[in-house]
Structures are given as C-alpha cells and as structure tokens.
C-alpha cells in the first residue's frame with residue numbers, strides 16, 4: 181500500500197469539479213459539479229494524490245491521518261478573486277448614514293468613501309494594517325476561503341500603495357493571497373484638478389516601483405464615470421502589462437462605459453462588477469473567455485435595485501466567477517457562502533452554478549486554475565468538509581457558517 185499524509189473519506193457528495201481538462205467551464209457545464217457519491221481524497225505533500233470512491237482509495241492508500249466526512253459534502257476551498265483586504269479603518273459611520281437614506285455617491289461627494297480611507301491610510305501604521313488584514317484573512321479561511329486576491333488602492337500615493345502591497349506579501353508565503361496593484365482606485369484629493377497628473381503618477385512612478393519590488397501579479401483600475409475614463413484605464417493597464425502585471429478592471433459598475441469591451445481588448449485576467457454591462461460587452465467577454473467576476477454582495481450592501489445580468493452572462497457562454505468584494509465601504513464581508521446565496525437569489529443562478537463560479541471559475545479569474553479550484557490529482561490540497569449532506573443546502577440555508585473542517589495545503593487548519 182502506498183503511504184499518504186491524509187485521507188478524507190466517506191463524503192456523501194464529493195464535489196470534484198473535475199471536467200477532465202484544465203480551465204474554467206461555461207454554460208450548462210457550470211451545473212455539473214462532477215460529484216462522486218461516497219468519495220474520498222488522498223493527500224500527500226500538500227497536494228491531491230488521488231480522488232475516487234472511498235473503498236477504492238482505502239484499498240490503495242495507507243494514511244497517516246484520516247478525516248471521516250461521515251456522509252457530508254466535501255468540496256474544493258473557495259477562491260475569492262476580488263477583495264480589498266488591506267484598509268486603515270472600518271466605516272460603520274457611513275453605513276449608519278446610508279441606513280438613514282444617504283446614498284454611497286452622496287457620501288463620497290462629501291469626502292467619505294474611498295477618499296476617506298485614503299486620508300486615513302496616510303497615517304496608518306504597518307502593524308495595525310497587518311493585524312486587521314490577518315484577522316480578516318483568518319476569518320475568511322474559517323468560512324472556507326483558501327485562496328483570495330487582495331488589492332492595494334487606499335494609498336493613492338506611491339509610498340502607502342507600496343506599504344499596502346508589502347502588508348499583502350507579509351500575509352502570504354505560499355501563494356494563497358494573490359496581490360493586485362490598484363493605485364488607480366480613485367483620484368486623491370490633491371489631484372482633483374489634475375486627473376491627468378495622477379494618471380501620469382500611476383504610470384510613470386507607481387507601476388515601475390511596484391514591478392521593481394515584485395509586489396503585484398495584477399494591475400487593476402476603477403474604470404467609471406468621474407473616476408478613470410476608458411482611455412485613461414487603457415493607458416494604465418497597458419503600462420502595467422508592459423511591466424509584467426496582468427490587467428484587471430472594475431468595469432461598468434454604475435454606468436455602461438465600455439469597461440468589459442476594454443477588458444476583452446486587453447485580454448484581461450477579469451472584468452469585475454458589470455452591473456451595467458452592454459450587449460457588446462457581453463459578446464466581447466464570451467468571445468475572448470475573459471472571466472466576469474460578479475459581486476452580488478456589493479449591489480445588496482449598497483441597496484441597489486439592479487444587479488449584474490448573471491443569468492444572461494452564463495447563458496451567453498461567459499466564464500462567470502463570484503467574489504465578496506470585501507471592503508469597508510460597499511461590501512463588508514469575507515464570507516463566500518453569503519455570496520452564493522446572493523448570487524442564486526439576485527441572478528437566478530442555481531446553487532451548483534454558484535459553487536462552480538466560486539471555485540473553478542474564480543481560480544481562473546486569478547489565473548490559478550491550474551493550481552486550485554477543483555479536486556484533481558496534482559492540485560493543491562485545499563478542501564472543505566461541510567456540515568450538510570446536499571450541496572444545495574450551502575446557498576439555501578443562509579446566514580450561518582457551514583464549514584466544519586478546512587484542509588489547506590493538505591493540513592487540517594480548522
């Protein structure tokens with residue numbers, strides 16, 4: 181018998197998402213979770229060694245340690261491909277104002293919002309930023325997120341942007357926290373009358389500084405009316421790409437500017453938000469395979485009536501992924517389980533489609549689909565044992581944490 185470190189056995193439903201080929205899935209395949217009833221997973225050296233029926237794996241492998249799933253669901257860890265994990269302070273005062281009827285845009289115009297965070301960021305201490313980010317990362321893990329993307333973007337000046345990315349780097353030594361440079365998140369106060377000057381600062385100073393330090397994998401822009409135009413976004417993202425940072429976009433969230441089309445043109449890693457995506461934008465994403473990262477928690481948290489056209493994006497063959505958008509202004513949650521429920525209700529996605537969007541397709545949106553997002557031999561052994569025996573309960577029975585065990589890099593961490 182071959183020795184392995186860990187055997188997870190006796191899953192009622194083992195959701196492998198193994199479609200027999202690498203890469204994300206689209207259309208009807210998103211409903212097929214490739215379930216092995218009575219399944220098991222063998223783990224060695226932090227990687228998946230084998231996946232199959234429990235009896236078969238127990239006959240092949242002798243495990244140092246065993247986890248008995250006892251008829252419950254076992255699935256890949258969630259991948260959260262869009263978070264603003266590093267920020268200087270929570271903004272519950274603005275939340276209270278919104279509860280009393282002020283809009284997010286009104287609060288932003290009055291100096292709240294991202295610019296509020298940016299002002300506080302300039303006085304923030306590294307230890308405090310790291311402490312908050314660590315606690316949120318730990319909480320995300322307890323809720324089943326084994327891999328997450330994390331953006332800078334509250335610094336809005338070279339030094340605090342670098343500091344944010346250094347905090348992200350300090351959280352991670354195994355490739356579980358994917359860093360994105362988002363210097364173009366907003367225009368800071370001192371550049372309100374010289375937006376072009378800020379774009380030049382991002383292109384000529386920040387991107388080279390970030391790239392030289394190897395601190396980011398992606399470069400992101402908030403492409404939106406009153407923030408960065410399509411033309412400015414294109415310049416920033418091209419400069420990032422030339423420096424080795426793959427493009428990502430906050431696209432078509434409040435107005436249909438053409439952000440999705442720009443993402444397709446640049447071959448971006450993802451186009452995110454897309455509440456106001458145009459018909460041409462949908463066609464462009466479907467044709468290029470650029471993933472759409474949908475953030476239903478944000479529309480919900482902002483009290484918006486409109487949500488991204490999630491159902492239509494799936495039906496038209498776009499690679500659809502889901503994320504929390506964790507941030508102190510518009511989506512203060514690190515819980516992907518809540519996002520599944522929101523996606524089912526707001527978009528008309530099925531629970532299975534939402535699970536695919538939050539694992540395999542989400543991995544594609546951070547270009548880690550060869551590494552995480554499904555239970556396939558050779559991939560990282562990141563898996564969850566849930567306290568439910570039917571995967572549909574995960575989205576349906578909402579507002580509670582269904583994660584019973586978290587196995588991360590082959591180790592039982594929760």
Ligand SMILES: [Zn+2]
Nearest residue numbers: 262264430505
């Ligand atoms: Zn965002």
